Amino acid sequence: MKVVLVGVNSKFVHSNLAIRYLEAYTRQLDYSCELMEFSINDRPERVVEDILAEKPSFLGFSCYIWNVEFINRITTLIRLINPKIEIFYGGPEPSFDAEKFLERNSGEYVIEGEGEDTYKELIQHKIIEYVHKENVDFTRIKGLYTRKNNKVFYGGKRQLIDMNKIIFPYNEQDDLSNKIVYYEGSRGCPFNCKYCLSSTTHGVRFLEIERVKEDLRFFIKKGVRLVKFVDRTFNCNKKFANEIWSFLIKEGGDCSFHFEISADLLNEESLQILAAAKPNTIQFEIGVQSTNEQVLKNINRHIDFSDIKKEVEELKKLKNIKQHLDLIAGLPGEDFQSFKNSFNQVYEVKPDELQLGFLKLIKGSSMREEAAEWGMVASPYPPYEILKTKDISYDELIILKKVEHVVDKYLNSGKFSNILNCFIGSKKFETSFDFYYELSKFFEKQGYFKxxxxxxxxxxxxxxxxxxxxxxxxxxxxxxxxxxYLRFNKKKGIPIFLENKIEKNEERVIKERLLESGRVKKLNDYVVHKFNFNIKAFINEGKIVQENFYIAFSNIDNSYIFI
Structure with a gap:
């Protein structure tokens, strides 16, 4: 019996944690298991071809709101080509609507919720059926939905797994270079936000801390570029979080580690520990969602933005922690003006990245159950994104979509910071939102969105x-x-609209002076450009001083020297 577990990721650089968990948890069983990963940008026909080339007898898919339609297309084609291949699904998308899911999709099984124990029992039963040719009753397996004779049977709820039974899902043979690697030190969330599936599971379970350290040593030794913790609120246990951060600061090498945290739970000890981190070692994602207190109460988030702001500003002072803050448009009770206020208040703390997300009425979330109360209309198709509410119109959400596009391109890329400071600091725009709104309108007018x-x-x-x-x-x-432009792009042959000619002799004299002073080691490592204004005065003091000004830009990295 050959089982193929398929992960369809949102991007090529991502790795699928779920299918790795299942394979690792059943490694001692007597069966053949192959992992295959694709992205939603692949052609479905090629994915089908690659899967069928493995000649599986049993196929499993990890399903989420962003890949389920792609998977439906794949499995439909597979079933048409070879109806003898059995199919099962797992993940959050089928877990909360399993009977209807099986009605709409090709396949025999849905694994509900956490899958390790249910999958193991399912494979044990399949081995008996395939190898020993015995009849097996799958309908009694807890956590499993089984379609049989056009009827769907449910084996009942399964208890949550003991976290320390989970097998580390990576091995030495894995090629993790240039991949974002996912890892979790805990499951569950202490909060009950209505839009999130984590609110359906009460309590938080942790791996033993020494086990976590040993797992992380594997990534560090392997030279993984970025490890992204999928823990819903990593620092809900402050002692656990502080010890892991201390460990990574001491032993993390050149790896980067990304955590979703609740900023208001940071304490003085956390800040002291984090102050010792090398730049790019620690990244934080902080869910603000809204700064409107009533809106936060409407979604069961009992957090004061002033507490978040205080800790975000303390982290900012450290100058070594990258911070990514989130807002969600379409929340119950939040109109356009309220969202604008939230944007301006969050922008004021100067996050490295600001994500404008849009509410999704996810299956199983209590927000979906309250949709009518708030006049919410969402797409019936995954990812079930909000189209309008009684507080914010479709047209207003479209405006925010366009604002989100320019914010993501210009703020979140980190390549336009001085340009943005220049425009947002001008008297033309009353707020940061006004600037991005006007820029998005200009994009629209010029046809750049299309x-x-x-x-x-x-x-x-x-x-x-x-x-x-x-x-x-x-x-x-x-x-x-x-x-x-010159900080992040080629230094020679720059676009005509940016040219400001410098005489070759003038550049040579400046380079030789830099060489003599010891500020550069090789003349060819730098290119000198001439400016009409003192860039240093603007960056350091916000002053606009007109004078000839020269900057040497490195050909090797993004560094530069004011002259």
Whole structure:
């Protein structure tokens, strides 16, 4: 009997944790198990071809709101080609609507909730059926939905697994280079947010802390680029979190580690520990969702934004922790103006990244049950995203979608920081939201949302935007755009709209002076560019000083030298 477990990821760089858990948990059983991973950007026909080439007798799929339609297409094709292959599904998408899910999809089984023990029992039964040719009753397996003779049978609820029974799902043969690797030190969440599935499971279970450290040593030794903890609120146990952070700061090497945390749960000890981290070692994702107290109460989040703000600002002072803050549009009771206020308040703390998400009425969440009360209309298709509520219209959500696009491109990329500071600091825009809103309207007017534009054009947009709105001194804007462009792009042959010629002899004299002073080691490692304004004065003091100014940009990395 050959089982193929399939993970369809949202991006190629992601890794699927669920199928690895199942394979590791049943490694001692006498059967053949193959893991296959794809992305939703692959052609379904090619995915089907690759799966069938493995000649499986039993197929399993890990299903989420963002891949379930893709998987439905794959399994439909597989069933048409070879109806003898049995199929099972797991993951949050089928778990809360298993009977209807089986009606709409090809397959015989759905594993509900946590899958390790249920999958193990299912495979043990399959071995008896395939190998020993005995009749087996699958309908009594707890946590399993079974379709038999066009009827669906449920084996009943299964108890949650003891976390320390879980087998570490990675091994030395795994190629984890250039991958985002997922890991969890705990399951469950102490909060009961209505839009989240974690609220359906009460309590939090942790792996033994020494086990976690040993697991993390594997990633560090293997040189994994980024380990993303999927724990819903990593620091809900402060002692556990502080000890893991201390360990990673001491032994983490060049790896980066991403955590979802609740900022208000940070304490003085946490901040002292985190202060010792090398830059890029620790990343935090902090779910703000809204700064409107009543909206937060409506979704069972009893957190004061002032507490979050205080800790985010304390982390900011450390200058070594990357912070990603989240907002959600479409929450119950939040209108357009309220969301705008939330945006401005969160932007004020200057997060490294700000994500504008949109409410999804996920199966199994209590928010879905309350939808009518709040006048919520959501797409009936995955990912079940909100279309309108009694507080915010479809048109207003579309505006926020466009704002989200420019925020993600310009703020979250980290490549336009000085340009953004220049525009947002101008008197033309009362708030940061107003700037991004006007920029999104300019994108719309120019048709940039409907076509691909080049990397250079993303910078040129600001020159065009400035000229069409008479916001700032156009020559000064051109210099700031040029500076941010040269930090992250090629130093020679820059776009014509950014050129400011420097004489070769003038550049040579400057380079030789840098070499003599010891500020550079090799002349060819740097390119000197001329500016009409003192960029250093603007960055350090916010002053606009017109004068000839020179900057040497490295050809090797993103460093530069003010001259």
């Amino acid at each position: 076509r691909n534009i080049s990397s250079a054009d993303y910078y040129k947009v600001f020159i065009e935007f400035n000229e069409s709105n008479n916001i700032e001194n156009s020559d000064f804007i051109k210099d700031i755009v040029k500076f941010d």
